[in-house]
Structure formats: C-alpha cells, structure tokens
Amino acid sequence: MASSLIVDLNCDLGESFGRYKLGDDAAMMDMVTSANIACGFHAGDPGVMARTVIMARDRGVALGAHPGYPDLQGFGRRPMGISAEEVSHLICYQLGALEAFARIAGVRMSHIKPHGALYNLASQDQAMAVAISRAVAAYDRDLILVGLAGSELVRAGQAVGLHVANEGFPDRSYLSDGQLAPRSQPDALITDPEEVARHAVQLVRDGVIIHNDRVTIDTLCIHGDHPHAVSNAHKIRQALQAAGVQIRPLNHHPSD
Amino acid sequence: MASSLIVDLNCDLGESFGRYKLGDDAAMMDMVTSANIACGFHAGDPGVMARTVIMARDRGVALGAHPGYPDLQGFGRRPMGISAEEVSHLICYQLGALEAFARIAGVRMSHIKPHGALYNLASQDQAMAVAISRAVAAYDRDLILVGLAGSELVRAGQAVGLHVANEGFPDRSYLSDGQLAPRSQPDALITDPEEVARHAVQLVRDGVIIHNDRVTIDTLCIHGDHPHAVSNAHKIRQALQAAGVQIRPLNHHPSD
C-alpha cells in the first residue's frame, strides 16, 4: 500500500566556514528530517558546527556526521590518494569532533554519510568501503551508515553489522544499471523542480534496480546550496505527501 | 612525611604531523604517567593521534587532550585574538576528536591541558579561563583540568566543579610571586639537567607560593622535544624517587 511508504529527507548542512556563508541552514532544516553536518575538513568550522547542531536539535532534525577529505579549497570534491587506513582515521576524528557538540547540546548522533569525493569512492571501491564501515562500527555500532543505494558502501556496512540507509538523488538521472549518470552526461542533472519532485516520488515508490535486485530507497538527498533550494525542497515534500509517503527520520524506521 | 609525596609526570606527545616527526614518543611514554596528546590544530594529525593513543594505552599512561590554537605554522605558540566563545568551540572540537581515538582503543580520556599560547592566556585571563573550564565541564565533568599552578585556569576549573591539577615546570625559573619567569629573562630556562632534577624535587616538596598561599604541585611538565629529553626525564625520575616521591597518574590521587 502506498500508505506504508516512508522516506527520510537528508541535506548537507553546516557548510559555512568562518566569514564564508553557504546555504540557508535554518530554512533547509525545516524541509528535512536528517542533517548531515560538515566536520571541519572539507567545510564547517567549530563555531559553525556548534550552531548547526543546536539548530538541528531545536527542530528535532536527526543529526549526522558528514566527514570529508581534508581539502577545504576543493570542498572535498577532489579525489585524493589517501590510504584506506588513513581514511579510517579521518572518519574517526570527524565523528568524534561532531559528537562533542552533540553531547554538549544533549542530543545523540544518528547517522554518518561520507562527503563528496569520499562518498563517490566509497560507493565503488570495496576496500575503502570496508575501511569506512569498520571505522564507523568501531566508533559506534548504533550509527546508521548512509550510502548510495546498492553501493559497495552499503554492502560493506551491512557486512560489518551496521544499520545502513540506501540513498537516492531526486535531481540526478540514473543509468539502467542503477548507477548515477556521470555528471559529464548532458542530462545527468535534473533541473526542472517539478521533474525532480516526480523523480523523488518514483525513487521512493520503485526504488532502484541494481544487478536485477530492487533496492528500496531509505533517504533522499535534498540539495541546500542553490538559490531555489528551499522552494525546490518544498515541492519534493508536497509531491511525496500527495503520493502518501510519510517523511520520517531514519532512526524511526521499522527496518532499522 | 616525605613518603606521602605524590606527583604525576606529564609530557606533550603526538606532536608529529604527516611527514614531519617530532620527539621520540615511545621513549618519552616510558618516562611519564600522563600523555597530553595534540589534537590536530597546532600539531598532530588523525593518524598520529590514533597511533599515539594506542601507544599510551599499551603502556598504561593516562591519556589527555592537548588542544591548541588552529595554527600549525606557529605550533600554537603565537597568541591569537580568538574570542572566548570561539575558544570554547575549539576546545570542544578537539576533545571530541581525541576521545574518538580513545573510544576505539578502549580507554578513557583522563585529563585536558591547553597548549602553548592558549595555556598562557588561560593562566592569566579570567574570562578565557572560565570559558575553557565551562567547555570542559559541559563536555565531561570527569576530566581533570591541568593548568599552571595557582593560575586563573585552575581557579576557574575549581569554580565550575572540575577536578583540577596544578602544574609545575622543573626547567623554568619562578618569580617570587609564583609566576613563571618570562622567557625574555636570561635565566628563565634552567638548562643544567641536574639542576632541573633538583628543581623538580623542590617543586613537589615545597609547592609554589602564590599570593601568600602554598599551592601543591600535582603534576610536573616534562619536555620531550629536545635531544636529551629522555635522559633528562630519567634524571628527574631518579631524583624524585630518591626523595621518596611516588610517581603516579593524576586519576589515582586521593585528592581527586
């Protein structure tokens, strides 16, 4: 039944740094159920983290770590040749840093989602996916590991006994094998907000087909860093609600 | 009785960064009872932190955070005009980052000692001392706050209900008011290892006199970053033991 459909909406937040502001965190917080908070390596700084954690707590938005490569200039989007062992240290460091602010704010961290080039690599590279999963499990077995639906990261997370969440991207096209269309393709990005909203519903309803298996989408990534981010997110919410989809944070899902 | 004298020996460790090695951490670990581990801002990196925490755990050395200013080039020794509120965020971030490695290694963090210019400022600036103390207390009331004996930091830590430890410096001269002689003075640094060792014993036996009060020294700072660091530390240990002083980590002290 459509009424049993549930999805989490997540957004990368806390990406400002010092004098530099990025996105309207307060407005986006009202649109989503999970916040992935930058941890000071690719974006964010201690003050931004402290304020963003408070913001999420006050709105009841689930709090997650969003660790990335140590590359502020490249916003964590440039691949870096960092060994799996060193990546596990980077993950651990950033998890602890964010959790400190959560602890002070009196809330728990619910999830972790790698950022940018690290997310992409962990989607495809098994050794990296295993290293990240083990680091998360060693740190806190109760954290939900968010990764690209059907990816190596999700598989590795399951293999080490973590709760995992399969993520879908409403504003990205998918290839027939369930992979994201590379950004080099002309129609890789879906720009029409109505089409993005329809795609969101379709992802929740149909999941993605990977190696002939249907993978259920547990969480949708909502981008917060373009001019119409808030109104676009609003359209997605409306479309989901019209289709009978309940929007709930990951840690309330029965499957977790 | 001399037999009741107890002191902790602490050393700043984990100060390497990437390709850059600093000090012989393994050798110094055998000389001290408490390790203050750099947290990646003024020194240290995630890999160094992971390895140093393991090293301390395996030797039963008490593990502490050694947060500093975000200034790798200046090694955290240059004063920075960072507000008390922002400093409290820096402290919180670095505490969490180090604790992540402690948690994975299965040990607890015992103490925190600010580094360099931040330590100096917190010794004298009440507002900064209070901000740091409150940040530590908000993060973990069980952490021992280490500060210059009789300083604003120790006072502020006590005022917020933290366990505190008064630190003495065997290789630094003291003024008659209990303050450290400024490094600009010709004899501010004691360089003869025998004299440093005698000074260590004297500090433990007599404490320092500040505002007519005798302040007991709970922990001695042993420097690990000069060529004869290990043999100098050995001399201090021998002198303390010859004087009947027990060398024990802070968290075993009756007064805590």
Next chain:
Amino acid sequence: MASSLIVDLNCDLGESFGRYKLGDDAAMMDMVTSANIACGFHAGDPGVMARTVIMARDRGVALGAHPGYPDLQGFGRRPMGISAEEVSHLICYQLGALEAFARIAGVRMSHIKPHGALYNLASQDQAMAVAISRAVAAYDRDLILVGLAGSELVRAGQAVGLHVANEGFPDRSYLSDGQLAPRSQPDALITDPEEVARHAVQLVRDGVIIHNDRVTIDTLCIHGDHPHAVSNAHKIRQALQAAGVQIRPLNHHPSD
C-alpha cells in the same frame, strides 16, 4: 579650488575561496579605481587570484596586493602574535604570489595594502610598520604603500622612501585626534548611505587632522562585501563627482 581635488577609490576584492563566494567582484570593479586583491592567506586562492587579476586588467583598475595573516578561518581579522621578521616574510611571499598573476596577465602591480588585523597593527605599531615598509621596499620600490591616514605605516613607508597613500574610510567615524572610532563605540560605523557619501566628500575636501597636522586623503576605502555595496559605492561616486572631485587611481597622482 574644488576642481583640483583628486581621490582614488579602492576596494578589497578577490576574497572568494574555493566553493565560497564573497562579494560581487565584477560589479565593484566598475565602481573603483584600485583593487586590493587577497593573496591566499586570509582569503583568495590561486584560481580566484588569476581571475580577479584578469578582471582588474580588463577594466583598467589598478592592481594591488592585499596580504594578510595566515588565518582563513578568522579572515585575517584576528590579531596574531607573529614577529615583525616573520611578517616581512609573509608580505614578501604574498607580494610575489600576486605579482605572478599580474605578470602572466601582462600588467603591473601598483600598490600594496595590508589586510585586517595586520593593517590595524601596522597603523599603531612602529616596529611592525617599519618591518612591512622595508619588506615592500626590498621587493619593489615602485609600489605604493597604502595605510591609514597619518598612521605609523604611512610614516614608516615615507621614511624608507616609498610612495605612500593616506587612506580614509567614508563609513567609519573618526575621533577628534584623527583616529578611527573603535568598532565598540555605538556610532563607529556610519550606516546611512547618504551620510557615507557626504562623509566621503568631506574626507577628500578636509582631510583628517592628526597631531594638529592636516593629512590629505589619497584614497577612500569602499567596502564590497555587504548587500547594497554596489549602490552605496555608486552614491559615493555621485557625491564626489557632484563636488568636483576627480576619481583617479593612485599611480596617476602628481604627488606620487
């Protein structure tokens, strides 16, 4: 005669960094005659510098270096305890970095203006002012050194034989001794655009009185980083032109 009044309008530009955008450089370039370009320490990155230099060249805007403290998180606004000798190395490094892009673009660097906390310190601290002036003179005697009108920096620049430019701030109140009113004072910032424009004209017409001497204002600082920056700058230009003031870059002034 009013017709002989001349002033340069300068603006801090090229302050974006990686993913982070700050200000509308293209629009502000059309408002000013001199661009102070961040050099990668407190703001800016190599790509931003390359593009900003081209932008200035194509509009005939005079190109200057805007070196600052190595503190991206604090945007160079936090005082740092860096020695005068080390500051002279920072200045030299940043001058060379910017000049590389000027050389490739086929233009010359015209001036240098220290940024933020370094600017403030150099205004008041004679040793720092001398160190900066000597570094600039050693690097290129033809550069114009821009400093707060009547400040230590301007005096030190003159003493080492540099061309100097006395800078005025239309949107800042001045004390009766010619110093800027500290930002802690309630009316330190002039926020009404009309009043800022009138103040600009007054600064050019009357100069500032420092130690009973009238100091002529050679250049006015136009801020580019708030929402109405462009329209405010436009008002200043209009007011200056209505008062018969010619707006020309520094290197065209007869006094240089």
Next chain:
Amino acid sequence: MASSLIVDLNCDLGESFGRYKLGDDAAMMDMVTSANIACGFHAGDPGVMARTVIMARDRGVALGAHPGYPDLQGFGRRPMGISAEEVSHLICYQLGALEAFARIAGVRMSHIKPHGALYNLASQDQAMAVAISRAVAAYDRDLILVGLAGSELVRAGQAVGLHVANEGFPDRSYLSDGQLAPRSQPDALITDPEEVARHAVQLVRDGVIIHNDRVTIDTLCIHGDHPHAVSNAHKIRQALQAAGVQIRPLNHHPSD
C-alpha cells in the same frame, strides 16, 4: 670522451615547516649544484623559504622552485584530482612566491621542478604536462623545466619552447622501457650507497633508453631526507668525479 660528460646534481630543500625541521639543508647545499625549494604548499613556509634562498645564494647553488599540491599533511605525495587549469594557477602562485625571496636576495630563479604526486602525474599525463609547461612559459621563458627523463613533461616543455632538463634517479631502478620501477616492486629502491653511486655514473654515461631513443641525463636527483643523506651524496660526487664527470648547474650547460 668522458671528459665532456657534465651533470647537475639537484636536491629538494627548504622542506621544513614552522616548528618541524626536515633534512640538513646546509650540509646538502654543499653537495649539490641546484636546489629545488619547496614553496609553502606541500612543505616550506615563508620564513623557511627566505632562509633557504639566502643559503643557496651564499653557496652559489642554482635556485629552483619546487611547487606541489596544496597538501601539507600528505607532503604533496598523494594524488589529487585537481584540474589542469587549476594546477597551472598553483604553479604560477608558487613560482611567484619563491621568486619574491630570490628577488630580495638579489638572485635569479634558474629552474622549476614539480614535486611528488604532481611530478609523477606530469610525467605521464600529457594534458597536465602541457598545462604546467604553458604556465611556466607564460611566467618566465628563461626557466629550465626539470622532469623525469623522456617523460611527457619534458616533451611538453620542449614543445612550448622551454629549456628542459632530463632528470635521473640514482637510487631508483629503471624498467627496460626507461620508466622508473614502481615503488611497489621489491627492488625499486636501491639502498646500497655504493650501488647508488655506480648507478649515478651509469645514468650520466649511458642515459636512459626510452622508445628506442637514448635520452641524456642532465641532472641527478639527490635525496636529502634520510639519515645518511650527506655521506651518500658524497659517495655519488666522488664516483662521478672519478669517472671524469663535471658537476655543474643546469644553466651553465652548453645545450641550454
């Protein structure tokens, strides 16, 4: 005739950073004819650069820029997905920064050699090699571009009209196709100092054979960052001199 054999000896120097010291620059300066000086991205800082330039000038060692990726933690040895355009900006920035210190010291920069992962990439990736070569040529056509013997970088440099220098590595094994044996191979590194010295002579005498062409070695890379660096370099010098090879900086070569 053996008597006509000439080679330059180069070494990466100025790799210290703040509190962190690396290598014995003064001693290595006496062993080589060309110094490749780190420019603050993967190693080095403004103070280190200033002092290293003076050191090279005072010994008559040719001065070169050694630009790298912006990755101090990885020492520029980790591949980074930075676009060719952005790399050209990084190169330009670092060239200018080093030249500033050369200018103040009254010497000229003679050459440029990319560092670490950037060197490796430029050896094999034509687009990157061309971007770097064009950036160097745009900055200063008189700079000698140093690259792996017979590599894409040397070819690209020649194509844009730069002076180039083919570099050989006495302590690295070569494959039959003239490429360096990958470090993953067991005997990739030659560790016996006598064998390294013999290999140095052989490289100068025979060159390397790449695509059936014999490529003359113009400069040998001498490593300065291991414990016996100075005595190893001394052995290489002795072996070269015994074989009648003249050791001279690149800019004195007739072929330039």
